[in-house]
Amino acid sequence: MQGPLIESLVRQGVSRRTFLKYCATLASMMALPPTAGRAMAAAMAASRRPSVIWLPFQECTGCTESITRSHSPTIEGMIFDLISLDYQETLMAAAGFQAEQARHSAMKDNFGKYLLIVDGSIPLGQNGAYSCIGGRSNVDILKEAAEGAAAIIAMGTCASYGGIPKANPNPTGAVSVSDLIKNKPIVNIPGCPPIPVVMTGVLAHYLTFGSLPDLDDKGRPKAFFGETIHDRCYRRPFYDQGKFAKTFDDEGARNGWCLFELGCKGPVTHNACATVKWNGGTSWPVESGHGCLGCSEPDFWDAGGFYKALSVPADPLRNGAAAAVVGAGTGVAVGIANRVKQGSARSSHETTTLDDLEK
Numbered sequence: 001m002q003g004p005l006i007e008s009l010v011r012q013g014v015s016r017r018t019f020l021k022y023c024a025t026l027a028s029m030m031a032l033p034p035t036a037g038r039a040m041a042a043a044m045a046a047s048r049r050p051s052v053i054w055l056p057f058q059e060c061t062g063c064t065e066s067i068t069r070s071h072s073p074t075i076e077g078m079i080f081d082l083i084s085l086d087y088q089e090t091l092m093a094a095a096g097f098q099a100e101q102a103r104h105s106a107m108k109d110n111f112g113k114y115l116l117i118v119d120g121s122i123p124l125g126q127n128g129a130y131s132c133i134g135g136r137s138n139v140d141i142l143k144e145a146a147e148g149a150a151a152i153i154a155m156g157t158c159a160s161y162g163g164i165p166k167a168n169p170n171p172t173g174a175v176s177v178s179d180l181i182k183n184k185p186i187v188n189i190p191g192c193p194p195i196p197v198v199m200t201g202v203l204a205h206y207l208t209f210g211s212l213p214d215l216d217d218k219g220r221p222k223a224f225f226g227e228t229i230h231d232r233c234y235r236r237p238f239y240d241q242g243k244f245a246k247t248f249d250d251e252g253a254r255n256g257w258c259l260f261e262l263g264c265k266g267p268v269t270h271n272a273c274a275t276v277k278w279n280g281g282t283s284w285p286v287e288s289g290h291g292c293l294g295c296s297e298p299d300f301w302d303a304g305g306f307y308k309a310l311s312v313p314a315d316p317l318r319n320g321a322a323a324a325v326v327g328a329g330t331g332v333a334v335g336i337a338n339r340v341k342q343g344s345a346r347s348s349h350e351t352t353t354l355d356d357l358e359k
């Protein structure tokens with residue numbers, strides 16, 4: 001463990017107001033009560049930096065690109081910087097033997113305490129030979145690193161559910177992290193790639209409460225995946241009026257009508273794109289004129305990918321999804337409110353406080 005977060009925040013010139021605003025926004029995104037922002041800020045400012053080991057396996061580097069390029073120099077970026085990233089072969093300066101040595105040292109020094117992040121699926125075909133690092137298969141490395149992990153974050157749809165490498169006919173025998181590891185807490189943050197704010201939100205939750213957030217039945221944080229794209233889509237009024245674009249350049253498309261008939265998978269896709277958006281809140285796929293591909297759901301590529309419309313009837317989608325979300329939302333609120341109580345209690349024992357931040 002490294003020094004308290006608060007020291008790094010002060011060093012980076014983060015003002016108290018900026019930090020509180022970030023925590024209030026995050027608390028609101030996670031459906032916490034209004035008072036939770038300050039409790040989160042106090043707990044997070046006093047937290048100590050957890051060691052993080054990040055293993056990229058059978059992946060396209062899109063997840064890494066998404067997380068590392070999208071938010072600097074915002075506070076989300078700083079929170080991400082404030083973990084102790086002890087191994088990430090794409091980002092670290094060390095290579096070859098030195099890099100492997102760094103991973104082993106981090107695992108040994110922080111055994112039982114480090115967070116393990118994985119992006120990419122794990123190929124099992126040909127005894128794992130399709131993807132090896134330093135002469136060892138991904139499956140061997142994952143099992144070894146999972147041994148001493150306090151918790152695992154499967155980042156992106158490949159690590160969460162197998163993703164595109166697992167698409168039919170799955171030539172490498174790709175599987176997800178949770179297919180292989182059964183004895184550790186695992187949170188899935190799917191998306192191809194995942195939304196950076198969701199990733200930093202999960203990290204912030206871990207720093208605040210010392211645990212992973214409440215998850216849905218597919219292992220995703222309910223706070224960010226509790227609703228479908230369709231539930232919060234700004235084109236929803238057109239769907240409800242039966243106004244659908246038929247091609248990408250017809251009058252309906254130009255008027256912003258619903259993209260359901262052009263293959264939008266929003267009605268069956270759980271993710272936060274419609275509310276959090278991408279690139280600092282600039283836009284998201286549906287706002288840019290393209291239907292949702294369903295990239296945060298298992299087997300999304302085999303389910304139709306581009307331009308294949310959902311075959312389910314429209315009316316049940318309108319009625320069914322809303323009822324499901326009401327139930328999920330209630331669970332999130334209760335679960336997270338309990339975590340806030342835990343976080344407040346924990347922070348009251350710390351000697352450093354928010355007031356130590358630069359005014």
Ligand code: SF4
Nearest residue numbers: 059062156157158192
């Ligand atoms: Fe690439 Fe998508 Fe897999 Fe991430 S989830 S590694 S972006 S294919």
Ligand code: SF4
Nearest residue numbers: 233236258259264266
């Ligand atoms: Fe939006 Fe797609 Fe739902 Fe239409 S089908 S309202 S474009 S999410």
Ligand code: F3S
Nearest residue numbers: 271273292293294295
């Ligand atoms: Fe993926 Fe659909 Fe969002 S394609 S990025 S879940 S709008």
